[in-house]
Amino acid sequence: xxxxxxxxxxxxxxxxxxxxxxxxxxxxxxxxxxxxxxxxxxxxxxxxxxxxxxxxxxxxxxxxxxxxxxxxxxxxxxxxxxxxxxxxxxxxxxxxxxxxxxxxxxxxxxxxxxxxxxxxxxxxxxxxxxxxxxxxxxxxxxxxxxxxxxxxxxxxxxxxxxxxxxxxxxxxxxxxxxxxxxxxxxxxxxxxxxxxxxxxxxxxxxxxxxxxxxxxxxxxxxxxxxxxxxxxxxxxxxxxxxxxxxxxxxxxxxxxxxxxxxxxxxx
Numbered sequence: 001x002x003x004x005x006x007x008x009x010x011x012x013x014x015x016x017x018x019x020x021x022x023x024x025x026x027x028x029x030x031x032x033x034x035x036x037x038x039x040x041x042x043x044x045x046x047x048x049x050x051x052x053x054x055x056x057x058x059x060x061x062x063x064x065x066x067x068x069x070x071x072x073x074x075x076x077x078x079x080x081x082x083x084x085x086x087x088x089x090x091x092x093x094x095x096x097x098x099x100x101x102x103x104x105x106x107x108x109x110x111x112x113x114x115x116x117x118x119x120x121x122x123x124x125x126x127x128x129x130x131x132x133x134x135x136x137x138x139x140x141x142x143x144x145x146x147x148x149x150x151x152x153x154x155x156x157x158x159x160x161x162x163x164x165x166x167x168x169x170x171x172x173x174x175x176x177x178x179x180x181x182x183x184x185x186x187x188x189x190x191x192x193x194x195x196x197x198x199x200x201x202x203x204x205x206x207x208x209x210x211x212x213x214x215x216x217x218x219x220x221x222x223x224x225x226x227x228x229x230x231x232x233x234x235x236x237x238x239x240x241x242x243x244x245x246x247x248x249x250x251x252x253x254x255x256x257x258x259x260x261x262x263x264x265x266x267x
Contacts, residue, residue, distance in 0.1 A: 028055050031067050038070035048219045060206065060219040061245060063197050064162035064170070069095065072165060096200040096266060097133060097147070098167030105138045105145035106195075110153050114180035118187035118253070119151060125192050125255060131267040135195070149198055151191075153177045158247075161194040170198040188253030192242050201262070203245040205236035212236070212244035219245075231261045 035057045039049050050058045057065050065073075072095050097104075108119045123135045133146075141148060147168045155176040162170035173194045179187050202219075203209070209216025236244060241256050255263070 032057055035065055035067055035070040038073060039065060042070075042073040045218065047217065058160070060203055061209070061213075061216075062158070062160045062194070064160060064172075066162065066165060069163050069165045069170075095164040095167070097164055097169050099132055101133050101146045101168065103144055103146050104133050104135045104169055104199075105142045105148045106135055107140060107148060107150045108137045109139040109151075111151055114184055114187055115153060115175060115177070115191075118180075118184055118191050121184070121188040121253060122191035122195060125188075125253070126195065126263075129260070129263055131263060133199075133267065147171075149173055149195070151175070157182060157190075159190045159194040161197040163197060164200050169200075173198060182249060185253045186247060186249065186251050189242060189247050189251035192253055192255075193247070196243050200266070201243050204241035204243045204258070205245050208236070209245045212238055212248075213246035216245065229262045229265050231265060232258045 032051055032055065036049055036051070039057070039059060040046065044059055048059050048061075052058055057070075059065055106119070106123055108116065111119050120137065123137055126135045136142070136145075138145070138148075148171065149169055150172050152172065152174045153176065154174055155178075157176050157178040159173065159175040159179065161173045164170055173191070175187070175190055175194065179190050205211040206219040208218060233240070238244070239248070239250060239252075240258065242251075242253070242259050243262075
């Protein structure tokens with residue numbers, strides 16, 4: 001696949017994230033080409049892989065994929081000095097948070113008003129379930145964190161995040177400031193959804209984004225790209241999951257029975 005530059009935008013979404021490491025143009029293109037090649041090898045179709053104007057690789061419309069995460073997806077050791085050696089591992093659609101991560105701190109210092117209240121409710125969606133980890137809101141870094149997610153607020157409505165790497169949740173969630181205009185419930189839904197990607201969830205309607213977005217196709221499977229979580233529905237429906245690809249004005253920000261089964265099965 002040749003690298004495509006694209007600004008990923010839909011009616012209610014503006015997705016944008018930045019790489020933590022600053023690379024020059026040639027280096028960035030080389031890194032992104034490897035990420036794209038790894039995603040193709042993992043079973044994602046060409047049509048679901050985008051390279052944003054800011055040089056970030058995105059799959060499925062809102063999930064940022066770093067070089068390390070893409071290597072883990074195809075079983076590479078995930079280190080910059082790897083030589084192509086693979087490790088035996090149970091292959092999953094995304095990586096998961098390791099059992100020894102007990103406290104995930106969520107830096108919400110950038111959020112006030114509706115977004116601030118929505119972040120509190122989104123965190124409560126997780127902490128109320130007695131999972132293997134707790135999420136704790138902080139204002140900046142905290143010494144008691146096993147992992148940290150930093151919340152940012154840039155752009156229009158919608159959000160973006162990424163998949164876990166090396167047993168840690170993805171480190172950044174961006175929710176556009178305009179998301180607050182849709183109300184507390186929708187903002188809670190968007191934040192909860194993006195935090196779900198950070199701990200390893202794919203879109204519930206990955207096989208047909210038109211179910212929640214109105215348009216779109218299959219994000220990719222190829223036998224390894226999407227592992228069904230036991231006890232959850234195999235068919236997605238509109239508003240049937242917080243993890244559907246797209247939100248709408250009626251999104252509630254509340255877990256559905258299938259969501260709860262998925263969370264309790266994995267964590």
